[in-house]
Amino acid sequence: MSDKVNHFAPVAVFVYNRLQNTIEVIEALRKNRLAMQTEVYFFSDGPRHKKDESSVQEVRNYLRSVNGFKKIHLVEREQNYYIEKNIILGVTYVINKHGSIIVLEDDGVTSEDFLEFMNGALDFYKTFKKVMHVATFTFINMPNGFNKTFFWRYTENTGGGWATWKDRWAKFEYFQTKEQALSSMSETEKDWVEMSGEYKCLDLLRLQPIPWDLCWYISVAKNQGLAVQAPWALTVNNGLYNGTHFNFFNRLLGRSPFETNLSAPRKIIFSEDVVEDKYALGQLIKFYKEMQSNKRAKAIHFLLRILIYLKVTKIVKFILKIYRGSVS
Template identity: 25%
Template sequence: MINIAVFCFNRPDLLQQTLTTLAANHLANKAALTIFCDGPRHEKDEPDTHAVRELAKKTQGFASVEVVERLQNMGCAASIIDGLTEMFRLNERLIVIEDDIMTSPYTLRFLSEGLARYADNEKVFNISAWTPPHIARKVPADYPYDVYAIPRFNCWGWASWRDRFQDIDWDVKSYQEFKNAPQLRKAFNVGGDDLSSMLDAQMEGKLNAWDIRADYARFNKNMFGINPIRSYALNIGMGSGTHTTTATTYWDSDISLAVEHPRFMDDIHVDTRIHEIYLACYKGQKRSLPVRAINKLSRMLSGKNLIP
């Protein structure tokens, strides 16, 4: 059985697209889906949070569906950390999707195969469904795989194992030592110059995120994330999320190009050529890219555009 956790709050329109594409996955009928619905922050949230819960209860296309309704608003970070803790207590392996992630029909297969292949590999922290679009555009012609290893945890559709997550220190008790250690900060930033500053913001109370803390745990374990060359996931919530408040299509990948039968790597190492492309895209100008990638997948699934 494939175990999936979906986290949602107050965006029923995006959740509908997330669940529609997830149900269109080839292995959806073999998946146990748990949908975590956060509670409203205030009275104005109630119509949308109610709509999200009703939508979750009507979800079909999976082996089973369970809906967890939060009585009160926990907030994005607390809701996800609590849900992950419970799901990993019950399951050794888990696939996680948030409510603004559209998936390729091959996403569950890709993540499931990655979970099986790297379960005992002490170098692999997680499998990500998303990758920056710049990778596929610039990947060297002689690169032999459909995945690459990177010292960073990407959370726009991902999968991991209990033993990677069960001992994460969400309070980051070692932060003061890290804060005052230039060598540690430099080493963490090998995955991107923004990582240490994001952890600083989290610990200073300027940010309330769970993923940077998970990435810090990956760093301390000296592990890597496995990313696809061609993305299996697309974030459609840019500009409307808790942490994605700026509307941009800079990060949009064409998930219709996702590979059905990917070539995985067994020798986990960072290819310096791809690493340079990866780091460069985080420094690039946030240009707008066309939304045709979203509409192309929409036509494949429903015969019409999901985004006008």
């Protein structure tokens, strides 16, 4: 990591109604060695439903008691912005004020050297304009002994744990519809984003609202940008089974493929070779291929167990016949 950091970036934490998740995130961040030099913004979204009012208030009561940082700002939304609007407006506000930003959500638990890495990367790569995104969440394994940052197109950050600069964020484009997004992209850009069809993320453009992070990923791609990635996970997700964009099927079908572990603090070297790492990209494509295969298999097995329990044997035999034919 860089030996000298000229500027400590603020952290924006986006929360809703998950008190225990939020406590774990804040306590981990407080243990960071640069916590007392870091300004923190909490953006608390308003309740979406009447039943969420008490849990939202519990989170806000806790945030009002938080200390251990250089300065704390608490923004309490009066109404529900939903995650997309809350994050986009929050990031824009902080980054316009400070010039750079580190972002966490209420399920991003960090290692104790997270802030050191983030501030070092923001300082080191500030003039590398092709680098648009700093990432600390990863679920792929680089070769043993690999201790350098690497670069790839991927900007997925489950739980947050990412950072950027004002001039890069100025290129962010939020799409209101699938048609608007697709019409703004060339066929080459679509192929790049979906990794030649191995990562079918553009299917998610059908969602309303469209996920903000997919729009950011597309924006980075359209500007020929790359993400700089820590070689191992400095952020893990403690909310894989209770978040906005996850559902009970994650728990139902077994361990989430996005589960990973934090590593003990180690020295990370900042690479200056800003080209996409072919090995890392290959591992990423392999991960998504295996994830899709496992999802289908687990879903079919789960359905079979239900049908057997219900003694619907003829349907079971029919599904088994189809399944065996599909994997043969």
